[in-house]
Amino acid sequence: MEQKKQNGVSAVFRFFLHIVQGVIIGAGAILPGVSGGVLCVAFGIYEPMMAVLARPLKNLPKYWRLLLPIGIGLALGFVGLAKLIANLLEQNSTITISLFIGLIIGTFPSLFREGAKQGRTKGMWISLAVSTAVLLAFFSILKYSTQTTLTPSFGWYVFCGVLWGISLIVPGMSSSSVLLFFGLYQPLSEGIATLNFAVLLPFAIGILGTVSLLARLVSYLFERHHGIAFYCVIGFVIASTIPIIPLKFAGFGEAALCVVAAGLGFFGAFLMDRWGEKNLPAEEPRG
Secondary structure (H helix, E strand, O other): OHHHHHHHHHHHHHHHHHHHHHHHHHHHHHOOOOOHHHHHHHOOOHHHHHHHHHOHHHHHHHHHHHHHHHHHHHHHHHHHOHHHHHHHHHHHHHHHHHHHHHHHHHOHHHHHHHHOOOOOOHHHHHHHHHHHHHHHHHHHHHHHOOOOOOOOOHHHHHHHHHHHHHHHHOOOOOHHHHHHHHOOHHHHHHHHHOOOHHHHHHHHHHHHHHHHHHHHHHHHHHHHOHHHHHHHHHHHHHHHHHHHOOOOOOOHHHHHHHHHHHHHHHHHHHHHHHHHHHHOOOOOOOO
C-alpha cells in the first residue's frame, strides 16, 4: 500500500515536472536565437516527439503520458508567458538569454549520458564534430553573405514550408533567418496573417511533406544508429547555442548578472534532471 502511494506521488510530481519543462520550451521559443527544438532535446522530448511524428498511430499510445503535460506546459509558456518574456527582453535581453543558455548547458551531462547508453564509438564523436561544424558554417554564411531577394511564388512558398519543416526536425535550425536572408519572411508573414490561401496552401504542403519524410528518417536513425544520431543532434544543440552567447556587456555589473543567471539556469536544469532520473519509471523515456 505504501509503495503504491509513493508511486502515485511520484507520478503526480513527474506530471508537473513535464509541465514545467513544457513551460520552459514554450517561453524559450519566444526568445530570439533560442530554439524550442534545442530545449526539446535538452529535456529528452525530441526522440519520442520524432517517433510520434513518424508513426503517430503506433507511437502516440506509448508516449502520450509524456507529451500531454509537455503540450500543456508549452501552451502555457508560449501564450501565458509571452508578455513576461517580452518585458524581460525589453528590460535586458542579455541577462534573459543567459538564463536559457545556462538551462541548455545544464542538460549537457545527461544528453551525453543518454546518447552513450549503448556505448561510445568513434563514429559518435565524428558525428558530433561534423554536425557542429556544418551548422556553425551555415550560420556564418547567413551572417556574412549579402542578402538575396527572391520573387514570391507558389514554388517559393513550398520552399518556405520545407524550411519550416526542417527547423521543426533539426534543433537549432532557424527558418526565420533563412527566410529573411532571401526576402521571403515578410510576404510569408503577411500571407499567413491575412489567411491568403495562395500562401497557406503551398506553405502547408512544404511543412507536412518535409516533417513526414524527415521525422521517419530521424526515427529510423535513432532506432538503428542511436548513438550516432543522438550525438549528431547534440552537435546541433552546441552549434545553435554558441552564436547566442553574449560577448558584449554594458558593464561589469551586467556581466556578473549574466554569469549568475546562467548559473541559476544550469543549476535548475541539473536539479530537474537529477530528480527525473531518480523518479523515472523504466518504461518511460527520459524527460
